[in-house]
Amino acid sequence: MKSTDLKKLGGGREADRLAELAAKALAGTAADAGLLDVALGGLESPVGELLVAVTPRGLAYVAFEDEERDELLARLSRQLSPRILEHPKATDEVRRQLDEYFAGDRTRFELKLDRRLMRGISRDVLAATARVPFGRTTTYGTLAERIGRPRASRAVGNALGSNPIPIVVPCHRVLRAGGDVGGYAGGPSRKRRLLTLEGSLPTGARGA
Amino acid sequence: MRHRSHVVRGVVASQAVELPPFSEFLEEHKGTVFRFLMAAVGPHEADDAFQETFVAALRAYPRLTDASKLDRWVLRIASRKAIDHHRAAGRRAIPSGDLPEHPAAPGGRAELDGDLRAAVASLPPKQRVAVVHRHVLDRSYADVAEVMGISEEAARANVYQGVKKLRELMT
Numbered sequence: 001m002k003s004t005d006l007k008k009l010g011g012g013r014e015a016d017r018l019a020e021l022a023a024k025a026l027a028g029t030a031a032d033a034g035l036l037d038v039a040l041g042g043l044e045s046p047v048g049e050l051l052v053a054v055t056p057r058g059l060a061y062v063a064f065e066d067e068e069r070d071e072l073l074a075r076l077s078r079q080l081s082p083r084i085l086e087h088p089k090a091t092d093e094v095r096r097q098l099d100e101y102f103a104g105d106r107t108r109f110e111l112k113l114d115r116r117l118m119r120g121i122s123r124d125v126l127a128a129t130a131r132v133p134f135g136r137t138t139t140y141g142t143l144a145e146r147i148g149r150p151r152a153s154r155a156v157g158n159a160l161g162s163n164p165i166p167i168v169v170p171c172h173r174v175l176r177a178g179g180d181v182g183g184y185a186g187g188p189s190r191k192r193r194l195l196t197l198e199g200s201l202p203t204g205a206r207g208a
Numbered sequence: 209m210r211h212r213s214h215v216v217r218g219v220v221a222s223q224a225v226e227l228p229p230f231s232e233f234l235e236e237h238k239g240t241v242f243r244f245l246m247a248a249v250g251p252h253e254a255d256d257a258f259q260e261t262f263v264a265a266l267r268a269y270p271r272l273t274d275a276s277k278l279d280r281w282v283l284r285i286a287s288r289k290a291i292d293h294h295r296a297a298g299r300r301a302i303p304s305g306d307l308p309e310h311p312a313a314p315g316g317r318a319e320l321d322g323d324l325r326a327a328v329a330s331l332p333p334k335q336r337v338a339v340v341h342r343h344v345l346d347r348s349y350a351d352v353a354e355v356m357g358i359s360e361e362a363a364r365a366n367v368y369q370g371v372k373k374l375r376e377l378m379t
Contacts, residue, residue, distance in 0.1 A: 005321070005324055006247075006324070006328075006339070006340075006343040006344055006374075007343065007344055008321060009246065009247035009321070009324065009325060009328060009340070009344055010243035010244070010246055010247045010344045010345070011242070011243055011246040011247075011251070011254075015239065015242050015243045015246050016239055016242075018242060018246075018254070018255070019238045019239050019241070019242035019243075019258075020238070022238065022242060022254075022255050022258045022259065023234055023235070023238040023262075025255075025259065026234065026258075026259060026262050026263070029259045029262075029263055030262075030263060030266050033263055033266075033267075035263065035266045035267055036266075040231070070232070073229040073231060073232065074226075074228070074229060076229065077227070077228070077229035077230075078226075081270060082227050082228070082229055082230055082269055082270055083230050083266055083269060083270060084229040084230050084231050085230060085231050085234065086231060
């Protein structure tokens with residue numbers, strides 16, 4: 001018997017493949033045991049690949065594909081829980097409703113939201129944002145008034161820029177007073193794309 | 209990058225290493241843990257033991273204060289699971305054909321591997337786990353001792369006894 005024989009008992013390449021499968025299966029095992037605090041799932045969309053994070057309380061995060069993934073996970077780990085795994089099944093409902101929205105079959109999301117990543121004034125701003133309906137837009141100033149802080153339009157802009165649940169909490173429906181689309185965490189072109197999809201911008205319209 | 213401590217060392221040496229998201233921890237250690245279990249409990253039980261190991265890890269994970277030795281931490285859990293599985297398997301009947309009673313069978317590689325697997329399976333649990341850490345994962349005796357919660361001396365003795373028995377069984 002040689003020690004090289006012993007080494008083979010580890011399964012060689014085959015072990016890597018099996019480890020991959022076992023790791024995938026772990027998310028389900030963990031969820032069944034009530035030990036999965038943040039489930040991740042991905043989907044394709046007209047604004048690129050999206051990553052969604054769902055907790056037992058609801059949808060906590062929607063990320064565009066250009067967001068740095070390791071950094072994002074580290075942040076979710078710190079601010080929600082380190083018990084994070086890819087578990088697309090737990091995000092099925094969110095992904096289904098997003099698919100319907102992008103297909104033009106849904107104008108309102110019916111999802112529980114986990115608002116723990118919204119801090120301070122952002123909660124109020126984003127709660128007001130959530131009431132702007134599909135196909136309509138508002139302005140930073142109007143939103144500032146609506147939360148009772150008419151001079152806080154800069155704070156409103158910051159709150160929208162840090163919206164952890166874009167698309168579902170429709171910060172893309174908040175524009176500059178002059179009609180320019182203004183900024184967007186996912187970039188202005190995505191904002192225009194979403195507004196066009198909702199019929200709020202004529203196709204091919206250009207923002208600021 | 210095995211330990212994040214290398215990254216932060218020198219910057220904030222005294223600060224505990226931040227716990228990575230569990231997904232990252234799993235990604236980094238799944239291969240080692242699976243290889244360990246393939247060798248220590250065999251291919252049929254490896255998957256169950258893997259799930260048990262990482263569920264136990266997930267349970268304790270948020271309470272970890274120092275993330276600088278995560279690979280040894282998870283191997284310690286896996287070692288306990290491997291010993292538990294061995295005990296559970298011991299209560300089940302082992303088909304006699306699995307034991308290397310007939311090493312004369314001049315078979316090909318598959319049979320040799322099967323015989324070796326059966327020989328490893330016949331070792332007392334501590335010897336088996338120690339041999340696997342040392343000769344499948346290439347761990348130092350200090351590491352073997354740490355993940356098994358025994359002294360380095362005991363680790364050496366377990367590896368030595370285990371390998372000796374394997375040699376006897378395989379010749």
